[in-house]
Amino acid sequence: xxxxxxxxxxxxxxxxxxxxxxxxxxxxxxxxxxxxxxxxxxxxxxxxxxxxxxxxxxxxxxxxxxxxxxxxxxxxxxxxxxxxxxxxxxxxxxxxxxxxxxxxxxxxxxxxxxxxxxxxxxxxxxxxxxxxxxxxxxxxxxxxxxxxxxxxxxxxxxxxxxxx
Amino acid sequence: xxxxxxxxxxxxxxxxxxxxxxxxxxxxxxxxxxxxxxxxxxxxxxxxxxxxxxxxxxxxxxxxxxxxxxxxxxxxxxxxxxxxxxxxxxxxxxxxxxxxxxxxxxxxxxxxxxxxxxxxxxxxxxxxxxxxxxxxxxxxxxxxxxxxxxxxxxxxxxxxxxxx
DNA sequence: AAAATTTATCTTGACGTCAAGATTTATCGA
DNA sequence: TCGATAAATCTTGACGTCAAGATAAATTTT
Numbered sequence: 077x078x079x080x081x082x083x084x085x086x087x088x089x090x091x092x093x094x095x096x097x098x099x100x101x102x103x104x105x106x107x108x109x110x111x112x113x114x115x116x117x118x119x120x121x122x123x124x125x126x127x128x129x130x131x132x133x134x135x136x137x138x139x140x141x142x143x144x145x146x147x148x149x150x151x152x153x154x155x156x157x158x159x160x161x162x163x164x165x166x167x168x169x170x171x172x173x174x175x176x177x178x179x180x181x182x183x184x185x186x187x188x189x190x191x192x193x194x195x196x197x198x199x200x201x202x203x204x205x206x207x208x209x210x211x212x213x214x215x216x217x218x219x220x221x222x223x224x225x226x227x228x229x230x231x232x233x234x235x236x237x238x239x240x
Numbered sequence: 241x242x243x244x245x246x247x248x249x250x251x252x253x254x255x256x257x258x259x260x261x262x263x264x265x266x267x268x269x270x271x272x273x274x275x276x277x278x279x280x281x282x283x284x285x286x287x288x289x290x291x292x293x294x295x296x297x298x299x300x301x302x303x304x305x306x307x308x309x310x311x312x313x314x315x316x317x318x319x320x321x322x323x324x325x326x327x328x329x330x331x332x333x334x335x336x337x338x339x340x341x342x343x344x345x346x347x348x349x350x351x352x353x354x355x356x357x358x359x360x361x362x363x364x365x366x367x368x369x370x371x372x373x374x375x376x377x378x379x380x381x382x383x384x385x386x387x388x389x390x391x392x393x394x395x396x397x398x399x400x401x402x403x404x
Numbered sequence: 405a406a407a408a409t410t411t412a413t414c415t416t417g418a419c420g421t422c423a424a425g426a427t428t429t430a431t432c433g434a
Numbered sequence: 435t436c437g438a439t440a441a442a443t444c445t446t447g448a449c450g451t452c453a454a455g456a457t458a459a460a461t462t463t464t
Contacts (some may be wrong), residue, residue: 078397083317086302091363094370098377101385102276104392109273110319111399112266128450138250148412153247155274157452162414164450184412184459202255209262215398220391221265227380227388228268233242234379235275292420312442321422326444328420348429348442 080104112212119208123201124171130205132164133173133198136190144189146179173197244268276376283372287365288335294369296328297337297362300354308353310343337361 080103087096113127120130135153136143145153151161165188168174173194179185190198213221244267251260277291284294299317300307309317315325329352332338337358343349354362377385 078393080393083302086304090302090304091366094367095374096370098373098385099370101377101389101392102280102373104389104396105273105276107319108392108396108399109269111396112269115399116266126450138247138254140250140254146412147414151413155271156450158413159415159453160451179412182412182460184457186413199255202251203258206258206260206263209266210259212399213262213265215395216391220394221262223387224391224395225265225268227384227391228265228272229242229244230384231379231388232268232272232275235272235279235376290420310442311444315442320420322443323423323445324421343442346430346442350443 078104080107115212116205116208119204120201122204123197125197125201128160128164129168129171129173130198130201132161132168133190133194134202136174136188137195137198137202142189143195144187146185147188148185150188168194242268244271279376280369280372283368284365286368287361289361289365292324292328293332293335293337294362294365296325296332297354297358298366300338300352301359301362301366306353307359308351310349311352312349314352332358 080100083103084096084100087094087099117127120127123130125133131154132150135150136145139145139149147158147161147165150165151158154161156164165174165176169176172191175189175191176186177189179187216224244264247267248260248264251258251263281291284291287294289297295318296314299314300309303309303313311322311325311329314329315322318325320328329338329340333340336355339353339355341351341353343351380388
């Protein structure tokens with residue numbers, strides 16, 4: 077009986093007309109998300125990054141040489157709005173982790189590239205981040221992790237389809 | 241092969257030294273969270289609420305008569321900081337959905353209570369919200385939902401334990 | 405070519421959140 | 435009873451996010 081169970085018990089008492097069965101799953105999903113995010117943040121902060129800046133640097137890094145993408149590409153990968161990306165890039169450029177130069181082939185656009193400093197930082201941060209994910213996942217066995225991943229994959233495909 | 245799989249493939253290519261197995265689960269978890277939140281928001285917005293205000297009103301409602309709690313109680317249930325709660329209560333009070341009166345038994349504290357308007361609103365909103373959760377969960381069978389809930393429960397218990 | 409449309413990016417304004425610190429009131433120990 | 439400590443709440447300042455709208459350049463139409 078965890079906190080989410082107590083919430084469900086209250087609803088059962090106060091609104092017995094409602095079938096709140098799925099609410100437990102949603103509730104635990106939300107709480108877990110918040111605990112996991114804070115666990116991941118520890119490592120980001122240790123490298124002077126936030127989840128937001130890590131996200132951008134990691135996207136550039138894993139895109140491979142020359143570690144450069146347009147803001148539009150970054151927006152597509154990270155699924156944030158253009159305003160959010162502008163903000164993130166302002167911060168990263170100011171920190172000297174990325175460069176932002178006019179795209180010679182398209183006057184409307186820019187090219188965002190990892191600086192050497194950005195490259196070094198994200199390589200170290202990713203190494204720690206992956207180790208951290210392994211640590212956080214330890215609460216489940218390998219089989220359970222695979223099972224969970226399968227369920228998340230199926231659910232994600234279902235709701236993404238119906239969303240659009 | 242979804243978007244998360246593509247990210248993993250990039251890491252495999254660029255950083256073959258890393259075992260990114262858990263990253264898929266974390267990635268899908270995050271994307272799913274964002275899709276689900278936006279699906280839930282639709283209903284909140286239809287009632288003129290945000291996830292934040294719904295959260296507070298629902299906590300008061302399910303606490304049962306007299307539908308009143310202290311800010312501290314609300315903070316404990318919703319797991320937000322005191323500053324956040326003050327903000328939420330300001331908005332809700334201004335909208336006439338809750339009242340905020342000095343606690344006669346403790347000069348330091350207040351009592352937050354649902355107004356009749358707040359009570360009516362949250363009862364209608366919760367009904368729709370629960371139906372919406374059922375709809376969003378349809379992508380999984382009943383068995384799968386139970387399985388997922390079990391895994392989330394186990395994982396949550398594990399990471400909550402290690403967090404503190 | 406000139407006009408209309410589309411694309412790429414940035415700006416602005418409003419939210420919601422948190423951390424840290426301030427204020428006020430209770431409570432406890434000497 | 436008085437000073438110290440604890441508790442409850444609010445204030446302030448900094449983030450990160452989004453929606454909507456503004457610019458500017460490329461592309462498509464006419």
